[in-house]
Structure formats: C-alpha cells, structure tokens
Ligand SMILES: NC(=O)c1ccc[n+]([C@@H]2O[C@H](COP(=O)([O-])OP(=O)(O)OC[C@H]3O[C@@H](n4cnc5c(N)ncnc54)[C@H](O)[C@@H]3O)[C@@H](O)[C@H]2O)c1
C-alpha cells in the first residue's frame with residue numbers, strides 16, 4: 161500500500177520505518193526541512209536503538225522517502241497516518257494545534273476517497289470532531305474517512321514495539337476503514353497480535369487509560385518506597401515479591417526518581433483535564449495524587465543530596481550521571497534528572513552532567529561533559545539519576561580517586577551497594593535499608 165506518515169518525531173520516524181519494513185511504500189512529511197534532509201540521508205533525527213539500520217535500508221531502496229510538501233502525499237497515499245505532537249497547553253489540556261495544522265494543510269488537497277488514521281495521543285472526543293472538520297474542508301467530502309489507531313511504543317524500545325506490538329487498537333466508525341486497516345496491518349506479526357476493534361471514544365480512552373495506569377503503578381511503588389524508608393523495608397524486594405503475582409506483574413514497579421518524558425506526564429494531565437470537563441472528579445483526584453507523589457520523588461532526591469552535604473549545597477560540586485528521561489533514548493523532555501539538576505543549581509550547587517546520548521542545549525544551570533570521569537572529578541557528591549546500563553559497570557575504586565567526597569545517591573536503585581561500599585563509598589538509595 162501507499163502510506164504517508166505526517167510528523168517525523170519519535171513516533172512518526174519509527175512508524176514510517178516500520179511501515180516500510182512491513183513492505184509498504186512510505187512517504188514521511190515534516191514541516192522542518194533540516195529533519196527531512198537528514199531522514200532522506202537515512203539517518204534518524206534522534207537516538208533510538210535499531211532505527212538507523214531500518215532507515216538506511218529503506219531510504220536506499222527507495223521504499224521510504226521524506227518531504228515537506230503535502231502535495232507529494234495528498235492523492236498519492238491510500239492511508240495518511242497523523243503522528244504530530246500533542247503537547248501540554250498551559251491549561252493542562254492537550255494542545256491540538258499541530259493536528260489542526262495537518263487538517264488545514266492536507267484536507268483541502270484531498271480529491272479522492274482516502275483514509276486518515278490518527279496515531280497522535282488525543283483527548284476523548286477528538287476523532288469525532290476531527291472527522292467532521294476534515295470532511296468539511298476536503299473536496300472529496302464524505303469519501304474521506306478517519307480512524308484512531310493509538311500507539312503504545314516505548315522510547316528506547318520503539319523499533320521492537322513497532323515491529324512486534326502487544327496489541328493493535330483500532331477506533332473505527334465504518335467497515336471500509338476496517339478493511340483498509342486490515343491491509344495496512346496484514347503483516348507477519350499481526351496474526352497472533354490481539355486486536356481491539358472499537359469506537360472512537362473507547363480507542364481514545366484506551367490510550368489515555370494505559371498511560372494513567374502505568375503512571376499509577378510507578379507512583380504506588382514510590383509511595384511504598386517512602387514507607388519502606390521509614391520502617392527499614394526494602395522496596396526492591398517488595399516489588400519483586402508482589403510482581404511475582406501474575407495479576408500485578410513486575411513491570412513499571414521500579415521505584416526511584418519517578419516518571420518523566422514527552423508522554424506520560426502530559427498525557428495524564430490531559431486525562432485529568434478531560435475527567436474534570438466531564439465531571440468525573442474521582443479520576444482527576446486520583447491523577448493529581450499520582451502527579452503529587454511523582455513530583456515529590458524529584459524533590460526528595462534533591463533534599464537527600466542537600467542533607468548528605470550537611471544541609472547546604474551552596475558552592476558544592478555535584479556530578480549528575482544521566483540526563484535523558486530514561487535509558488535508551490536521548491529524549492530529555494520532562495526529564496526527572498534535569499529537574500533535580502535544576503533544583504540543586506537553584507540552591508547554589510555547581511552541576512556537572514554526563515549522559516551517554518543526550519546532547520543538552522548550553523544552559524547556565526550546568527555544564528555537560530563527555531565522560532563519567534570528567535563529571536565526577538572533584539565532586540562533593542555523585543547522583544545516579546538515569547539508569548543507563550553502562551553506569552552499572554562503573555569501577556567504584558577508580559572513581560574514588562577522582563572525587564572530593566565518596567558519596568553517591570543511587571536514585572534509580574540499580575547500583576550494587578556492596579561493590580561501592582567495598583571501595584569506600586557511602587551509597588544511598590531511596591527506599592532501601594541502609595545496611596544493604
Ligand atoms: N514519543 C513516543 O514514544 C510516543 C509514543 C506513543 C504516542 N506518542 C504520541 O505521538 C505524538 C507524537 O509524539 P512525538 O514524541 O513523536 O512528538 P515530536 O514532537 O517528537 O514529533 C512531532 C513532529 O511533528 C512535526 N510537525 C508538527 N506540525 C506538523 C505539521 N503540520 N505537518 C507535518 N509535521 C508536523 C514536528 O516538526 C515534529 O517533527 C504525540 O501525540 C505523542 O503523545 C508518542
């Protein structure tokens with residue numbers, strides 16, 4: 161099939177490459193010419209494991225290309241996927257400006273029957289309104305249909321999740337759309353992949369609910385971590401033990417600095433906004449508690465650093481390991497690590513950051529360096545804030561010679577306390593007994 165993918169950020173680039181891998185002919189569209197140029201050379205505009213090889217292969221074969229011009233895709237594609245951003249507006253609601261600009265740019269060019277499939281995360285009610293607006297603008301009118309096909313990929317695992325998703329959710333309101341989507345997803349993985357075929361509202365709420373549930377799991381375990389801290393319990397063992405129960409599962413039960421990123425924080429805020437709009441206070445209250453716990457974890461780590469340095473970080477040198485919001489990506493949107501860095505800077509610390517992939521725009525709040533060694537040199541304290549696998553293999557004895565004071569806060573509970581203690585470090589973990 162001929163498929164267009166509109167918006168080539170974290171979602172769109174991976175989706176476009178995945179669709180090409182499945183054998184479709186694909187054109188990606190973005191408003192940023194530099195991004196389009198890079199993509200046409202077979203390179204991803206972001207760090208994502210296994211994405212570059214797919215892009216290289218399919219741009220070289222000509223099956224995948226990129227453009228800034230809607231005229232290249234309008235009547236060319238059988239299906240248009242919308243993958244633009246839906247960031248948080250100042251009110252907390254989802255900002256649909258990018259979706260509206262796709263609507264206004266694409267719809268007037270549609271003269272043939274076609275299907276537009278929205279993949280961007282949106283509040284309930286969006287698909288229904290969008291379909292009406294597009295039909296009003298398109299010369300093809302009611303021959304243009306819309307579907308909502310939410311995306312559940314995780315950054316750092318985006319290619320794997322695209323090629324082998326846990327499930328496919330299709331929000332459709334007519335049988336023709338379903339027949340077309342069956343062809344789009346008539347691919348090797350899909351026979352065993354559960355499909356949920358439902359109406360627009362349910363599909364939109366499924367996406368909102370999935371992220372809210374994941375966030376709730378993380379905040380629940382972080383609340384338990386606080387009780388563990390107060391009572392001598394070990395939150396990692398607790399998570400392992402409750403996770404063995406298949407009804408609970410171990411996923412999203414890693415306690416520590418909490419959730420961040422370009423999705424979960426803004427998506428749960430938007431869900432709370434929708435819940436309020438529809439008078440469902442119980443849901444918005446629940447989400448507020450989840451957010452409060454999550455923000456509290458960042459403040460808690462900042463305070464822990466202050467306490468470890470005797471009540472003030474003013475003039476102290478703080479080494480921060482990790483800047484991305486999670487390992488496996490260079491994405492720093494709403495990164496918990498950077499919040500802690502900002503909070504410590506605001507309290508007078510000199511902050512030096514190392515991250516294996518994230519390139520930070522120069523800021524006066526901190527200095528970014530290229531090695532762990534450069535980050536920890538002369539540090540008064542070291543903070544492990546994003547659990548890149550390479551940090552687990554650091555040599556505590558070698559680092560001990562570089563720092564001013566051998567204190568490390570492991571805010572992601574991934575370092576082995578024994579190896580650090582042997583090398584003379586004080587290693588502090590939230591929610592784990594100090595003796596471990
Ligand atoms: N990032 C993820 O892991 C992920 C996973 C699932 C769902 N989502 C959802 O997918 C959507 C996109 O997220 P993202 O992280 O890829 O965002 P992003 O900001 O990385 O990418 C958006 C892209 O759209 C482009 N764009 C904006 N307006 C455009 C227009 N009118 N025409 C063409 N291109 C345009 C931007 O230049 C940018 O490259 C969001 O709704 C997000 O919630 C993201």
Ligand SMILES: O=c1ccn([C@@H]2O[C@H](COP(=O)(O)OP(=O)(O)O[C@H]3O[C@H](CO)[C@@H](O)[C@H](O)[C@H]3O)[C@@H](O)[C@H]2O)c(=O)[nH]1
Nearest residue numbers: 311312313314315412413414418419420421423424485486
């Ligand atoms: O046990 C855990 C797991 C994750 N996190 C943190 O939670 C955040 C989100 O992690 P994750 O869900 O792995 O990454 P995302 O790429 O943001 O993916 C989420 O957001 C996407 C966008 O909506 C969805 O598609 C995915 O299904 C959903 O998992 C990160 O800051 C993690 O550090 C924890 O604190 N503890």
